[in-house]
Amino acid sequence: MPDSADRHFDAKIESLQRAITGGFITMPAPLLAAASGPSHRKGPVFSRTAGRWIVMLLAWAVTTTALAAASAAGTAPTGYAVPIGGELRYDNTAVWSRLVQLSGGPGSRWVVIPAASSAPEKTGEMVVDALQRHGAQAVTLPVAPEWQGYEVAEAVHDPVLIEQVLAATGIYFAGGAQSRITDSLQPDGLPTPLLQAIWSVYRAGGVVAGTSAGAAVMSETMFRDAYDVLRVLKRGRLDEGQEIGRGLGFVGPELLIDQHFLKRGRIGRLLPLMVQKGYRLGLGVEENTAAILHDGKVEVVGGKGVLLVDLGAASQDGRLDAFNLRNAKLTYLDRGDRHDLHSGVTTPSLQKLQGQLIDPGSPDFAPSFESAPFQNDMLGPSTIVDAMGSLLDNRDTEATGLAFSGTPRASDPQPDLGFEFRLRRGPDSHGWYTGAFGGDDYTVLNLYLDVTPITIARPLYGPATASATDAVVPRYEPLAPTLP
Known part of the structure; x- marks a missing residue:
């Protein structure tokens, strides 16, 4: 009877077979023939021994490919970063269809990473369904701390999963807790092979999208587990490691992203963090709305809009003990609007x-x-x-x-x-x-x-007064309605 290690490896082999059958991995014909058992109408069937060799070979080949591609690509991304402000409706055709269009149109390949979710399998299924309904091929990767039966530390080195990422033109990060994403993909601040593969896709012109937590990780600095907005504003700063942390950085070093922005009044936490970290530009994305960032330009798609904050000409009074700011420039871009972050030129929607x-x-x-x-x-x-x-x-x-x-x-x-x-x-x-x-x-x-x-004066209010000194003593008379 196979032990747990064998069963775990069998699962890897089955995953490999599904990836090949689904077209996410292409293997040389001689290797495929040598590794396969009897032909099967659903695709190749690998023996355990052959499967072990294939997985080990892929582990070496895929990781080497990802590292080489990331190195060769340099530091200038050419892909599309798409932070989505959370609460993205699955019937938001404007956003889902635009994602598929950006990734190559119908038939484009997507991988969904539900690492942030507390129910990753269900979340992944919902996202995959939305992408498929809009013409994409999509698969969920079992990369999530809450995914039963898979260890994240192994999954982020799994050659089958890495190859699926490299074969995709779109990567989607589901919502939840953003710390689960960063702790999974760059533990101790170091990129895993899976994250390196994602960067390779992005630098090659692919799409990296994410909602809520998946949007939070887009900038180099991210809100991790911040206190409520007013508390942050009162403190005027956020604690490293607890309230803020290192994001994945797909939007580059010059832009700070926040999400659920208008619904939750997060201007009160964006401003202190921008000042603390020296950001000139901040972008707050509203719920059910996507900001498509590419080549220094932003396009707004979906249910509402985004708030762009520019502190290039802002100042502070250091004599004051509490947070203060003067001359922050605000621009609100609605759905369909486009804006050039370099020139400052806005093109409104039709x-x-x-x-x-x-x-x-x-x-x-x-x-x-x-x-x-x-x-x-x-x-x-x-x-x-x-x-x-x-x-x-x-x-x-x-x-x-x-x-x-x-x-x-x-x-x-x-x-x-x-x-x-x-x-x-x-x-x-x-x-x-x-x-x-x-x-x-x-x-x-x-x-x-x-x-x-x-x-703020306490109490905020008191009873109405007849004069500066005399309080009105309430004397309530019964109403006498005149209408039947």
């Missing part, structure tokens, strides 16, 4: 071009709003981008909002610390509006943000 140009500096500027509303919670869902659209299309030139805790924790060392967010228009502020997407949708270019620490 719907926006067919809509309304909004230029506050134009003599015929006719704003839709008379005054900018005060925002009680600037870190609320989509508040920052709603405030940007309202300010652009407004007679007012500034808009203000607050970020604070109404019920601070007992352990909060700074319960009364809050922040004022002040948005300002500048001479270069402009944008576009359309109702073609079923709502009021703006593309907003070049608004300026100041973040200033403030003290």
Whole structure:
């Protein structure tokens, strides 16, 4: 009766057979004939002895190929990095079809890596199904700490899996906990052969996409397990190894990525990390939305948009104890928009071009709003981008909002610390509006943000007063409805 090691190796051989049958691995005919037993209508059937030789040969050949390709490719990626902001719907045809198109169109090969997921097999199946429904060939790799029966430390060196990656033109990282991805693919900061193979595909022009956690790993610095947004803003910095860590770096060293961005008000954590690490550019990707990054350009696809933050002309007041920032430039790119990160030129979507140009500096500027509303919670869902659209299309030139805790924790060392967010228009502020997407949708270019620490009064409110000294004593009278 075979022992557990034999059963594990048998599984590798079966995986090899499936990969060859599915076209993800091509073997020389003489080797295939020598290794195979009797012919079978479903493909080659390997003996255990032959399978051992093949797997060992592939381990040497594939790893050597991946290393050589990575070395020869140099450092300039030519592929497509596609961070997706999380909560990607499987019926989001705009995103799924674009991924398949970028990877070569119908028939293109994808591998799905569900390393971040707590239910990797189920997650992998769902992603594979979505890719296949949009014309791709796709397979899930058993590379996940939570995948029963597979050891990640072995999987990332498995020649069969590495060869499947090298045969693909698209790699997809599923969501979950981003630390599982980086701990699996680059333990101790060193790239595994599987990660080197992924880089080879990317440098050869392939697509590396990821949602939620899969988007977080795209930059060289990633949010790992950060505290809530307001707590990060109050502290003004994030701890290495716990809150932030080393990402995989597909978008290069000059851009910081964050996800679930607008829904979770993550502008409050992006700004401190950009300052801490010296980033000039940050990109916050909203849920159910993809940012396609290639050759220094970004294209927005999906349900909503992305917020681009530029700290190139920003400054801080070092005399203040709390986090502060002045003159951060914000640009909101909606679905269908394109932007050149080098030149700063934005090309709006066709719907926006067919809509309304909004230029506050134009003599015929006719704003839709008379005054900018005060925002009680600037870190609320989509508040920052709603405030940007309202300010652009407004007679007012500034808009203000607050970020604070109404019920601070007992352990909060700074319960009364809050922040004022002040948005300002500048001479270069402009944008576009359309109702073609079923709502009021703006593309907003070049608004300026100041973040200033403030003290929150406690209590926040009290009973109404009749005068400066006399409290109103409530006296409630029964209502007398007049309508039947």
